[in-house]
Amino acid sequence: MRTIGHFIGGKTVAGGSGRTAPVFDPNTGEVQAEVALASKAEVEAAIQNAAEAQPAWAATNPQRRARVMMKFVQLLNDHMDELAELLASEHGKTVPDAKGDVQRGLEVVEFSIGIPHLLKGEYTDGAGPGIDMYSMRQPLGVVAGITPFNFPAMIPMWKFAPAIASGNAFILKPSERDPSVPMRLAELMMEAGLPAGILNVVNGDKEAVDTVLTDPRVMALGFVGSSSIAEYVYSTAAAHGKRAQCFGGAKNHMIIMPDADMEQAANALIGAGYGSAGERCMAISVAVPVGEQTAETLMKTLVPKVQALKIGLSSDHEADYGPMVTKAALDRVKGYVDLGVEEGAELVVDGRDFKMQGYENGFFMGGCLFNRVTPDMRIYKEEIFGPVLSVVRAQDYEEAVRLPNDHEYGNGVAIFTRDGDAARDFAARVNVGMVGVNVPIPVPLAYYTFGGWKRSGFGDLNQHGPDAVRFYTKTKTVTSRWPSGIKDSAEFVIPTMG
Numbered sequence: 138m139r140t141i142g143h144f145i146g147g148k149t150v151a152g153g154s155g156r157t158a159p160v161f162d163p164n165t166g167e168v169q170a171e172v173a174l175a176s177k178a179e180v181e182a183a184i185q186n187a188a189e190a191q192p193a194w195a196a197t198n199p200q201r202r203a204r205v206m207m208k209f210v211q212l213l214n215d216h217m218d219e220l221a222e223l224l225a226s227e228h229g230k231t232v233p234d235a236k237g238d239v240q241r242g243l244e245v246v247e248f249s250i251g252i253p254h255l256l257k258g259e260y261t262d263g264a265g266p267g268i269d270m271y272s273m274r275q276p277l278g279v280v281a282g283i284t285p286f287n288f289p290a291m292i293p294m295w296k297f298a299p300a301i302a303s304g305n306a307f308i309l310k311p312s313e314r315d316p317s318v319p320m321r322l323a324e325l326m327m328e329a330g331l332p333a334g335i336l337n338v339v340n341g342d343k344e345a346v347d348t349v350l351t352d353p354r355v356m357a358l359g360f361v362g363s364s365s366i367a368e369y370v371y372s373t374a375a376a377h378g379k380r381a382q383c384f385g386g387a388k389n390h391m392i393i394m395p396d397a398d399m400e401q402a403a404n405a406l407i408g409a410g411y412g413s414a415g416e417r418c419m420a421i422s423v424a425v426p427v428g429e430q431t432a433e434t435l436m437k438t439l440v441p442k443v444q445a446l447k448i449g450l451s452s453d454h455e456a457d458y459g460p461m462v463t464k465a466a467l468d469r470v471k472g473y474v475d476l477g478v479e480e481g482a483e484l485v486v487d488g489r490d491f492k493m494q495g496y497e498n499g500f501f502m503g504g505c506l507f508n509r510v511t512p513d514m515r516i517y518k519e520e521i522f523g524p525v526l527s528v529v530r531a532q533d534y535e536e537a538v539r540l541p542n543d544h545e546y547g548n549g550v551a552i553f554t555r556d557g558d559a560a561r562d563f564a565a566r567v568n569v570g571m572v573g574v575n576v577p578i579p580v581p582l583a584y585y586t587f588g589g590w591k592r593s594g595f596g597d598l599n600q601h602g603p604d605a606v607r608f609y610t611k612t613k614t615v616t617s618r619w620p621s622g623i624k625d626s627a628e629f630v631i632p633t634m635g
């Protein structure tokens with residue numbers, strides 16, 4: 138059986154805790170590897186390694202650090218097929234979708250090549266008599282990232298690329314469900330010229346996370362995962378004096394106005410609702426047609442498309458989506474579909490019994506579509522994270538806007554309409570972090586920032602874009618006066634420039 142250890146001090150090391158977790162092949166349901174779960178002592182060794190390596194990296198000029206990122210981009214492109222196949226084999230998303238996962242991470246690495254520009258400080262010449270004032274951005278030291286299973290390439294890169302380009306050393310604790318790609322990314326960063334100890338990968342579970350959260354040498358951490366863990370990580374990190382940004386779950390609505398192009402809206406719902414088996418934090422899980430006529434037309438267009446979804450192996454490039462990540466995830470999602478039926482929602486398409494021929498033990502699930510879901514139902518309130526779409530009917534636009542505004546999650550939202558006034562009003566009033574207008578998955582590009590509101594995000598500042606540099610650096614402001622400007626008597630009042 139293949140074993141996956143850790144990446145510490147520039148090399149792969151075997152796990153020494155004696156604790157492991159299975160890594161499944163979601164297509165067959167078989168265990169394909171065992172991943173080590175780090176002990177407190179192993180995580181502390183990684184932190185120590187990072188702390189020793191970081192000062193020299195911070196002293197390396199920003200342009201040289203950027204060149205490592207440039208070379209890493211080239212290596213990611215060279216290894217795109219290998220990374221995507223490895224990713225798909227542990228996660229279950231299709232290889233073309235896995236390429237998108239790598240690509241969206243790669244784009245943040247490209248953004249990080251330009252970080253020297255964002256690290257520049259400010260300067261005021263002659264702020265007072267003989268006085269100059271300037272600010273500088275300095276790295277924090279050792280920082281960490283704790284990442285989820287659903288984007289095992291993209292989200293680790295969103296975290297470590299800006300942090301490392303800004304001069305920090307990084308501890309990555311990826312998901313124990315698909316750890317191989319993060320390990321491979323660390324190897325490629327070494328090949329790109331990163332010094333040993335600047336990027337460490339510790340595989341593990343709560344024990345590893347708790348060590349990162351409480352160790353005083355870790356100055357900041359970025360988390361992405363479910364909301365209850367995000368809240369726990371945020372409050373524990375804050376209690377230990379750390380800077381933390383923790384992104385959580387989602388329930389993303391798509392409003393379909395009566396004037397929308399119904400074919401376009403239905404296609405958007407199919408891709409955004411069922412792509413990657415719905416295991417995306419930006420997946421659309423609630424469709425809100427406005428008005429009965431819109432709802433009827435939408436259902437007529439949507440139902441055959443859900444029935445025709447092509448579910449396949451993760452290696453099948455023609456499949457719409459592959460298996461779910463684990464049996465536990467599959468059972469959880471099926472449990473939500475059972476619950477929806479009990480709660481009185483109309484299950485129009487039932488994918489619970491789907492079996493992939495020849496792969497009956499794989500974690501496959503057919504697409505499910507609920508009609509007439511209401512806001513009091515648990516299947517509306519809670520994140521399902523599977524190939525399940527709920528249709529909630531709104532009588533008018535105001536009722537439709539209230540739905541995402543009143544929901545406890547606020548990650549992404551979309552409106553489909555031909556009416557510019559409605560789109561503009563919606564973008565301004567909706568209480569959600571990322572908004573799409575005729576775009577179902579509005580994931581901002583690398584040079585903008587990504588972040589949800591309400592229970593989808595705890596802490597301050599977003600991921601990637603300029604916020605990432607602000608998050609992983611601290612500002613120092615220097616006031617300097619050279620002897621020619623210094624008076625030879627003591628001053629007892631607060632200095633002013635007046």
Ligand code: NAD
Nearest residue numbers: 284285286311312343346361362363366384385386387418
């Ligand atoms: P998860 O919360 O189970 O795990 C996330 C990370 O936390 C993993 O590294 C895991 O090992 C660790 N963890 C799990 N339990 C822990 C505990 N008790 N104490 C400390 N650490 C713990 O999430 P997941 O299932 O891997 O990912 C799916 C979730 O992530 C969904 O809720 C999805 O919406 C969310 N997500 C959010 C975003 C975003 O940007 N908002 C992006 C992707 C995924």
